[in-house]
Amino acid sequence: xxxxxxxxxxxxxxxxxxxxxxxxxxxxxxxxxxxxxxxxxxxxxxxxxxxxxxxxxxxxxxxxxxxxxxxxxxxxxxxxxxxxxxxxxxxxxxxxxxxxxxxxxxxxxxxxxxx
Numbered sequence: 001x002x003x004x005x006x007x008x009x010x011x012x013x014x015x016x017x018x019x020x021x022x023x024x025x026x027x028x029x030x031x032x033x034x035x036x037x038x039x040x041x042x043x044x045x046x047x048x049x050x051x052x053x054x055x056x057x058x059x060x061x062x063x064x065x066x067x068x069x070x071x072x073x074x075x076x077x078x079x080x081x082x083x084x085x086x087x088x089x090x091x092x093x094x095x096x097x098x099x100x101x102x103x104x105x106x107x108x109x110x111x112x113x114x115x
Contacts, residue, residue, distance in 0.1 A: 014104065017107055024100070041091075048089065
């Protein structure tokens with residue numbers, strides 16, 4: 001099977017996953033923001049709220065702020081303080097986000113296995 005077909009199968013599986021009972025419904029901006037937060041956290045370079053607001057490749061600061069609120073309400077991210085600095089909030093993915101990424105990984109494996 002060619003790469004394009006594998007990718008399209010993956011997209012089809014992801015769309016089936018989205019909005020399912022075990023997956024919160026997120027729009028594309030929220031997903032992209034969640035992905036950036038998770039990647040930066042995995043690299044041990046946690047994103048601050050201020051850093052997130054500057055991600056103009058995703059959306060405007062006002063939209064980013066709304067998406068951060070949405071992700072918090074969905075239980076996908078949390079804000080934490082590090083050390084004694086109580087002014088800087090860092091964004092971290094929650095266990096719900098980790099579960100979501102596990103499901104996406106399984107879908108990716110399924111798409112590759114069906115190739």
